[in-house]
Amino acid sequence: MSLTPAPAPFTADDYRARMARATESAAAAGLSGLLVAPGPDLVYLTGYQPTAITERLTVLVLAAGQEPVLVVPKLEASDAEHAPGAAALTLRDWTDAVDPYALTAPLLAPSGNAGSPQRFGVSDNAWALHLLGLQQRLPETSFAALTEALPMLRAVKDEHELARLEAAGAAADEAYTEILKVRFAGRKETDVAADLAALLIKYGHSQVDFTVVGSGPNGANPHHEAGDRTIAHGDMVVLDFGGLKHGYGSDTTRSVHVGEPSADEQRVHDVVREAQRAGFEAVRPGAACQDVDRAARAVIEEAGYGEYFIHRTGHGIGVTTHEPPYMIEGEEQPLVPGMCFSIEPGIYLPGRFGVRIEDIVTVTEDGGRSFNNTAREMAVVE
Known part of the structure; x- marks a missing residue:
């Protein structure tokens, strides 16, 4: 049986570079940023994979001019803190008594072009519940599926x-x-x-x-x-x-x-x-x-x-x-x-x-x- 040694794990710097490239690619595609829900895009960008996908909002917000922010339920914050890319993120947790969409909406505020319409790419597997919650609080903001807006996000491998x-x-x-x-x-x-x-x-x-x-x-x-x-x-x-x-x-x-x-x-x-x-x-x-x-x-x-x-x-x-x-x-x-x-x-x-x-x-x-x-x-x- 031929087994090769396990490769060295990806580092926080690797994930930081991926998030920076993703933010730059989003801007080049005419997007204000990206909203990344639990799934393959989140694993690729941060190394974080929640142990359970629930109705509670978890989302990575990438936008030009601001540090990456991962919004997570407080009961999962400890796991998120130990994710491989956590050092490259700002974590913002919320409890069940808090409206997570009200907490997240300000992160999608315009940067550089105050008052201009915002358009964010959203990972394909985001729950409609969460997208509708954000739409309700940001009626002027539009959203696009990442497969359509940024299909090559993970396509080219290092x-x-x-x-x-x-x-x-x-x-x-x-x-x-x-x-x-x-x-x-x-x-x-x-x-x-x-x-x-x-x-x-x-x-x-x-x-x-x-x-x-x-x-x-x-x-x-x-x-x-x-x-x-x-x-x-x-x-x-x-x-x-x-x-x-x-x-x-x-x-x-x-x-x-x-x-x-x-x-x-x-x-x-x-x-x-x-x-x-x-x-x-x-x-x-x-x-x-x-x-x-x-x-x-x-x-x-x-x-x-x-x-x-x-x-x-x-x-x-x-x-x-x-x-x-x-x-x-x-x-x-x-x-x-x-x-x-x-x-x-x-x-x-x-x-x-x-x-x-x-x-x-x-x-x-x-x-x-x-x-x-x-x-x-x-x-x-x-």
């Missing part, structure tokens, strides 16, 4: 983030290598899914997010959840699995076959493998996200399976397994070094089988580099 993603990818590869040794035929999908989850944990994952095991006709559903179907000899099996290691995501897919595949099954797999390769070869600085999708999709369409490729080619990955940028037609965001995302074309034949092959890649100065390096040829299992 060297320390890249190292974590590489380690997560390598751990997922180890799990795949070992799962090929177990018996598939005669076992339920849930049995193999449990094996995959255990292997991810064995190789250092702290969290397993998903273990898709789609056998036979179930493989034609891209998001099939492992069920009670018994895997049989002659089945194609889609294996898609991942989670978090050192706080960053893994996500890989390989399609295996129980016993020797038919000529038709082999052809479909070969087409998907070629499409995945074409998508990877389209990765380079300056190319648009949609170029990756177009390159992979063109191979599948030319082979006559275009109508059976029913999802985007890829998604970003970082502190969550799905985040911007997205490799999809119409996304003209240019690729830049440090971006990380999946390339995962697939063909799904209803009632028969599905095939998907997925790697996580990062953009380099002269192309792309894959964090998943197991064989992409179809593996035959027992």
Whole structure:
């Protein structure tokens, strides 16, 4: 078993720099600042993840000309004080007897342009309850979802983030290598899914997010959840699995076959493998996200399976397994070094089988580099 040492934790200075960049990016996007609720954006910017998400308001306020402020319920203030990025923050706590929106509203006051309308970016997972509470007290202030207003907030990774993603990818590869040794035929999908989850944990994952095991006709559903179907000899099996290691995501897919595949099954797999390769070869600085999708999709369409490729080619990955940028037609965001995302074309034949092959890649100065390096040829299992 190959295990790499845990990387050094991010420091308060790391989080301070992230918050400064986020504030600058918000200003460049025409925003007065950001309101960040508990979730991946808050973890990325401060290292703070509340132990429980409740109806009580917790929000990070980032605005030009003022220090970052984290508004937290008093009963959670002690946890917040020990967050990795706490030293870069001002904490402002409140009790249940206080109106948290009245407490927070002054932090959103104009800075520099008194009286001008304010517009704040809001993290996508903020509760409507909290946003409406702030709107009631600041009727002249408008709000925009961060995915729309600042989609690249977490998209470009630094060297320390890249190292974590590489380690997560390598751990997922180890799990795949070992799962090929177990018996598939005669076992339920849930049995193999449990094996995959255990292997991810064995190789250092702290969290397993998903273990898709789609056998036979179930493989034609891209998001099939492992069920009670018994895997049989002659089945194609889609294996898609991942989670978090050192706080960053893994996500890989390989399609295996129980016993020797038919000529038709082999052809479909070969087409998907070629499409995945074409998508990877389209990765380079300056190319648009949609170029990756177009390159992979063109191979599948030319082979006559275009109508059976029913999802985007890829998604970003970082502190969550799905985040911007997205490799999809119409996304003209240019690729830049440090971006990380999946390339995962697939063909799904209803009632028969599905095939998907997925790697996580990062953009380099002269192309792309894959964090998943197991064989992409179809593996035959027992």
